[in-house]
Amino acid sequence: MPELPPNIDARDIYYRLFSHLPDCLVVVDRQHRVVLSNWRGGFEDVPLDKRGGQPPCAAIFHPDDAIPFAACPATEVFRSGRPTTRKFRHSRIGILECRAFPIFDHAVEEVVYVALQICNISDRIKLEKDLILCQKMETVACMAAGLAHDFNNLLTVVGGFGKILQNALTEPRLQKAAAAIIDAEQRARTLVERLMMIGDRRREQSEQLNLNDLLRDLEGMMRTMLGNHIKVDLQLDENLDIIRGDRSELEQVILNLAINARDAMPAGGRLTIVTANRQIDNHAPLHDQGLIPGPYVVLTICDTGHGMDDLIQERIFDPFFTTKDNGKGTGLGMSVVFIIIKRHHGHIALQSSAGGGTTIEVYLPR
Numbered sequence: 001m002p003e004l005p006p007n008i009d010a011r012d013i014y015y016r017l018f019s020h021l022p023d024c025l026v027v028v029d030r031q032h033r034v035v036l037s038n039w040r041g042g043f044e045d046v047p048l049d050k051r052g053g054q055p056p057c058a059a060i061f062h063p064d065d066a067i068p069f070a071a072c073p074a075t076e077v078f079r080s081g082r083p084t085t086r087k088f089r090h091s092r093i094g095i096l097e098c099r100a101f102p103i104f105d106h107a108v109e110e111v112v113y114v115a116l117q118i119c120n121i122s123d124r125i126k127l128e129k130d131l132i133l134c135q136k137m138e139t140v141a142c143m144a145a146g147l148a149h150d151f152n153n154l155l156t157v158v159g160g161f162g163k164i165l166q167n168a169l170t171e172p173r174l175q176k177a178a179a180a181i182i183d184a185e186q187r188a189r190t191l192v193e194r195l196m197m198i199g200d201r202r203r204e205q206s207e208q209l210n211l212n213d214l215l216r217d218l219e220g221m222m223r224t225m226l227g228n229h230i231k232v233d234l235q236l237d238e239n240l241d242i243i244r245g246d247r248s249e250l251e252q253v254i255l256n257l258a259i260n261a262r263d264a265m266p267a268g269g270r271l272t273i274v275t276a277n278r279q280i281d282n283h284a285p286l287h288d289q290g291l292i293p294g295p296y297v298v299l300t301i302c303d304t305g306h307g308m309d310d311l312i313q314e315r316i317f318d319p320f321f322t323t324k325d326n327g328k329g330t331g332l333g334m335s336v337v338f339i340i341i342k343r344h345h346g347h348i349a350l351q352s353s354a355g356g357g358t359t360i361e362v363y364l365p366r
């Protein structure tokens with residue numbers, strides 16, 4: 001016990017510290033009854049009649065898991081006498097990290113209680129994921145830049161000689177073969193352009209832009225690209241703020257998102273594009289996801305397509321991740337979108353479910 005000045009009431013301080021810590025602290029006995037808790041960290045609403053020791057702690061702290069809870073950290077600490085840490089998911093609160101410590105009897109022979117510190121780590125996990133994604137992108141960007149450069153040179157040779165052959169050959173069968181070479185060269189070049197976009201970190205062609213103008217310029221092309229079976233609905237805020245950005249990069253973002261929406265609606269549907277000004281303050285939930293408070297222009301792209309389950313959403317920005325057939329998807333569209341948005345100091349938010357369509361919000365700082 002640390003030495004305290006005589007006028008300080010240690011019990012009072014410990015009690016207040018215990019009551020006000022932001023994490024939930026719990027002490028359980030061998031029957032897993034809660035003998036003490038500060039009921040904080042998301043558990044403020046646990047009704048009084050559930051705080052008295054019944055039901056056992058598992059039903060209160062991880063109601064989403066089967067009881068008895070096989071991976072219970074308290075069970076483990078009672079058995080081993082050593083601290084342990086476990087993570088579990090609480091459907092209402094989020095991802096929780098539970099650190100469990102033994103409390104021994106006075107002879108320090110037997111564990112009589114286990115103390116648990118339950119901390120909501122959802123935001124931390126989200127930031128860690130973002131960081132890993134950024135690092136992954138950096139690696140891919142480096143590789144892409146090198147690859148794209150060498151590839152481009154090779155493609156110039158392939159395309160150039162393809163054309164010479166096409167002109168020199170007279171037999172239709174061989175001419176067709178030469179045309180196929182040129183066609184493959186053109187398609188490979190689009191791929192290389194994407195790789196270059198990922199790899200290019202120097203380009204900074206920032207200018208004052210009105211996102212509405214950009215969308216209106218792209219509207220015709222988008223309608224052709226999407227086909228008659230998809231309705232395009234533009235809802236543009238006429239008072240939209242001007243942003244600074246790279247026009248061709250932002251066009252790329254819009255087109256990539258529109259193409260994905262098209263691919264998700266093979267039998268037709270609706271693509272809604274909305275622009276709006278939005279002020280993000282300190283209390284906005286997105287603030288926790290790495291968005292700096294301030295004024296933003298928000299571009300929302302919403303489709304009525306087949307949507308995505310959680311597993312696809314987890315991987316959507318991964319370079320080369322695609323669910324499309326070989327030759328149809330490159331898995332680079334969303335990586336490019338991610339990189340461009342990050343370069344613009346923006347943020348991308350995704351909302352989707354299997355069968356329920358997809359809404360993507362792009363936040364661009366003003």
Ligand code: ADP
Nearest residue numbers: 260261264307322323329330331332333334358
């Ligand atoms: P690609 O389109 O080449 O497959 P992307 O990086 O653009 O690569 O997208 C990766 C994957 O994310 C797609 O294969 C698809 O499964 C999913 N996806 C992206 N956008 C949507 C959307 N609007 N609706 C449903 N799934 C989508």
Ligand code: MG
Nearest residue numbers: 259260333334
């Ligand atoms: Mg795509």
